[in-house]
Amino acid sequence: MFEDDPVDDLPAATLCHLVDRGDDPGGDGGAAGDETLLIRKKRGVGSGQWVGPGGKVEPGETVEECVVREVREEVGIDVLDPERAGVFVYRSDGWDAVVHVFRATEYAGTPEETAEADPRWFPVDDLPFAEMWQTDREWLPHVLDGGTFRGRFVYSDGEPREVRMETGVTPSL
Numbered sequence: 626m627f628e629d630d631p632v633d634d635l636p637a638a639t640l641c642h643l644v645d646r647g648d649d650p651g652g653d654g655g656a657a658g659d660e661t662l663l664i665r666k667k668r669g670v671g672s673g674q675w676v677g678p679g680g681k682v683e684p685g686e687t688v689e690e691c692v693v694r695e696v697r698e699e700v701g702i703d704v705l706d707p708e709r710a711g712v713f714v715y716r717s718d719g720w721d722a723v724v725h726v727f728r729a730t731e732y733a734g735t736p737e738e739t740a741e742a743d744p745r746w747f748p749v750d751d752l753p754f755a756e757m758w759q760t761d762r763e764w765l766p767h768v769l770d771g772g773t774f775r776g777r778f779v780y781s782d783g784e785p786r787e788v789r790m791e792t793g794v795t796p797s798l
């Protein structure tokens with residue numbers, strides 16, 4: 626899967642997909658059913674799109690530390706039980722990275738808008754894919770359903786040109 630990629634040398638980043646299972650996900654009086662928290666990114670890679678909160682791993686930081694820090698910085702909540710759900714290599718004509726995907730179900734606090742992100746809960750069966758990374762369609766439903774994956778996505782001019790993915794695997798490089 627990653628034979629052609631210098632995975633040890635690529636920058637690392639994280640994404641968090643928080644799933645709220647309950648009668649009133651997000652505590653916002655919305656419809657019952659599973660929901661997931663997405664952000665409208667205000668800056669950085671993928672700005673303007675809906676995406677899971679996350680960001681770049683800082684020097685000396687583990688990916689687990691990064692995902693907790695980034696979610697706190699972007700939407701002001703503490704994720705309590707992040708678990709690895711996937712990993713993908715992203716290659717493009719700009720930035721390249723290894724992105725570590727986490728799933729979580731427990732959190733403390735209430736998501737709030739920040740300078741980086743505008744958060745909103747979406748039903749897991751009604752995600753805004755038209756305004757998301759195109760390859761999220763391939764793996765996000767699987768992750769929200771408790772699955773794991775590894776992938777390699779090559780983009781050019783903002784479009785996916787090569788998409789490779791395997792599911793039900795250990796989500797490591």
Ligand SMILES: COc1nc(N)nc2c1ncn2[C@H]1C[C@H](O)[C@@H](COP(=O)(O)OP(=O)(O)OP(=O)(O)O)O1
Nearest residue numbers: 638639640669670679680681715724758760761778
């Ligand atoms: C197909 O590629 C991607 N798909 C998805 N869903 N998300 C991606 C893809 N490539 C990158 N990302 C995510 C991974 C990270 O969460 C962000 C990139 O980090 P960001 O630019 O947000 O980094 P920060 O440290 O928050 O921001 P600053 O650099 O401004 O400090 O994109």
